[in-house]
Amino acid sequence: MSSERAYPLNAWYPAAWGHEIRHELFARKICDTNVVLYRCKSGEVAALEDACWHRLLPLSLGRLIDDQLMCGYHGLVFNSAGRCTFMPAQKTINPSACVRAFPVVERHRLVWIWPGDPALADPAKLPDFHWNDGTEWKGEGGTFVSLKCDYRLVVDNLMDLTHETYVHAGSIGDAAILDSPFEVTHDDKSATLSRWMVNIEPPPFWARQLGKPGHVDRWQIITFEAPNIVVGDVGVAITGTGAPEGDRSQGVNGAFLCALAPETATSCHYFWNFVRTFRTEDHTLTGALQRAHVNEGKGVYDQDHVVLEAQQRAISANPRQPFYNLNIDAGALCARRLVERMIERETPSPLAAE
């Protein structure tokens, strides 16, 4: 809460699912900037600032001419690098006439853009989101477009699953979460919270997935990759079959995936998926798992989002009120500190000697 800015700019943020971007104009606001995306005939995705150099009309109101974008007002044309290639009624084109182009990479079924310094936009910095590839892990997720909360409130939510007990009682919630110790570790880019609930009654959701009676060992190993990725390695296995020691063969394993893009300081786009390595070809199960998360207000993520948006409204109405913290917040606080540091590195103190 101590930083002025809500997000670092030098980061890869998901702008859209790959299948959303076709050879047509697609507008989305990322990091307080309007962006227009489209797929070139080569298959590459272009992302430009969605405002004409000339008079600011959103370029997404114009149209594509091959791989170039024509403004819908006066017909200026920009190529996929943002350079103006046509001005109406004049032969000479102002060489400075261009709109901002964002570095773009398509990977792990998502289109990622880099709103910060293009010179730093190294694809090697893309977050590890391989669970979403559709190869080993299977699932169908979705998007919350313009969820009305700071993306960090989503991170808080996912980095502390004790909330399942209260927000999701009856599905994945379980008082055992409260009784089980957890451990937080981190490096300078990621934080991991691990919790093992050994020899417990499985909660209803996991009992159904496992399909066997008896007690289980349940794990939640949640990894945050700053500033915007959360992956939760979750599952249960029959107690005594060695899961805590690494043998999950007598269990079922899923992963919840979260990739966030700030829209503004108080809203975000949330790309989610829930993938699994069990019954991967069972499409009925795939659909059921999707609906368990989002289903016209009744899914577990729907329940979260009522809470997150109410929390944001309360914070916005009381901007100076501090947050108080509990032990359970250790993972979220660690995650927030990593984000803070990314932001601070982008805005060096005027007293900094370095």
Add this chain to the structure above:
Amino acid sequence: MSSERAYPLNAWYPAAWGHEIRHELFARKICDTNVVLYRCKSGEVAALEDACWHRLLPLSLGRLIDDQLMCGYHGLVFNSAGRCTFMPAQKTINPSACVRAFPVVERHRLVWIWPGDPALADPAKLPDFHWNDGTEWKGEGGTFVSLKCDYRLVVDNLMDLTHETYVHAGSIGDAAILDSPFEVTHDDKSATLSRWMVNIEPPPFWARQLGKPGHVDRWQIITFEAPNIVVGDVGVAITGTGAPEGDRSQGVNGAFLCALAPETATSCHYFWNFVRTFRTEDHTLTGALQRAHVNEGKGVYDQDHVVLEAQQRAISANPRQPFYNLNIDAGALCARRLVERMIERETPSPLAAE
């Protein structure tokens, strides 16, 4: 208009009708603060700030466990005094963990809360609103929740009934109001405006209530109790039967009751009733009188509220424009000065010696 703040905090404000508060969570904003109310099993009403100590989620999104309130996000529990009695996954409770509890008293069919210094919340300061008890005087009122005007505009409205002539022509309006002198008296807490219209044709509403032909003496004795109560003692009696001297036995007597709570500086909750001592068991009349005041835009209070909300919009759009005053504003101005003094006493001048 000279004070910065719109309302004093050290006052009893009506938060709800008693019958609205059951053993369930009830949210209402009073004096720019979100409050959650509920009735304990003992019958007492609790009122807490509607924001969890931990992460600000409105507690009204949680649930009651006996007489304690559990937050719907992480399960923190607060008792009716606002003290935290449970934190998830930890044994020690931070002793400073509490949410604000407001002094509450239920009286005269309303639930009153004190948003100011709890040490000053003396029930002896509750306004006299006994007409609303349902004993001697009978009637059924209602609530305008979040009426979009400063509560003082409602006081202005009720402290000058010459507006009846223009806003309520055809029902209770009467040009005789304009011709009749009035008197304003006050002490340091209340102001009273008295007007007698002697030997006049009764306006249609009162002619119906009286049910006798001939001229009447009509009275309007309106008392404001700072900062938020208006009671109008109103009625007519056959001329010459001694009403001005105190004998109302040949007349009919009603009272309009108004208890206000600021919601914000430009909106309020208005608890109203119209009670009477005639035909008190006539429930058809009770319903008719209620509908005469509020009836899908056609009642006299509906007419007022169109005016009040339009006036507030105009004031908000022209915040520096001064009000000009007429003779008829004497009662309202006296009432406003009493409120001003209450506010000033709460915000002593930096130059004050006391």
Add this chain to the structure above:
Amino acid sequence: MSSERAYPLNAWYPAAWGHEIRHELFARKICDTNVVLYRCKSGEVAALEDACWHRLLPLSLGRLIDDQLMCGYHGLVFNSAGRCTFMPAQKTINPSACVRAFPVVERHRLVWIWPGDPALADPAKLPDFHWNDGTEWKGEGGTFVSLKCDYRLVVDNLMDLTHETYVHAGSIGDAAILDSPFEVTHDDKSATLSRWMVNIEPPPFWARQLGKPGHVDRWQIITFEAPNIVVGDVGVAITGTGAPEGDRSQGVNGAFLCALAPETATSCHYFWNFVRTFRTEDHTLTGALQRAHVNEGKGVYDQDHVVLEAQQRAISANPRQPFYNLNIDAGALCARRLVERMIERETPSPLAAE
């Protein structure tokens, strides 16, 4: 873009079509001021500030009594000059009690008001808008009430018709506009942009109007009269019949008319007409031309307004971003400078020696 204020006050602005103003109250916001208009029994139009002297209630919520306006709250009465002539319950009227009256002139089928210094409100300064008289030129226009853009964006739009090629492709748009040179001339009050497209295929709209085969000479002679009038003299004539030299007898001639009133800095009222001197008695054509401009989102002006409102939203979201200019903007820039100067003359620099 360099001036703080968006509009001069010392100017005649259209408030309504003459036929809109009857012997009843009509409210409209002009130059950030609420105005109430009505027609007196003499036929003259009165325009007062729409806020009672006493308590700011919009006078448009009151009613007319002959040619005077009675407030709907406390019955104060104001004459058409704005002077209070009645106060409730008092014999003496405060001589300063008045509401602002605006100079009004009805001319060219519009009602014009002067929001600035009344001493400067010379009817001789009314813009020339005679094309709208309904005498020689015929047509039926309309009004965009509260169009959500700075009125100067409409001027920009009309002073550069190259946008027709992109916004109105298929009707009046034509690539020939881009290839034809234009000339801008101006004096201290008006700017004129002239473009002749000689020996071209007529675009579909004009081909239909002309009703003859073959190439045409097309003209667009657009005159801006600061701060708020645009008149476009447009048409085509058979090539070689002398139109560029002044003989338009073998052609068809129309004029688009635009009179603008700022509502706020980012919204305006746009009174438009399209008039012609050909087939003036053909009412079917009159209706068709009206629908060609405005027709439930499908007319050419509807197309413009999608662009204009999107442009305003982009500008409001990026208030400091400069505009870049093209050669085609010469007419619009000239027009904007004339407006700038009008505004500057109303707000002399503190360093000005004059």
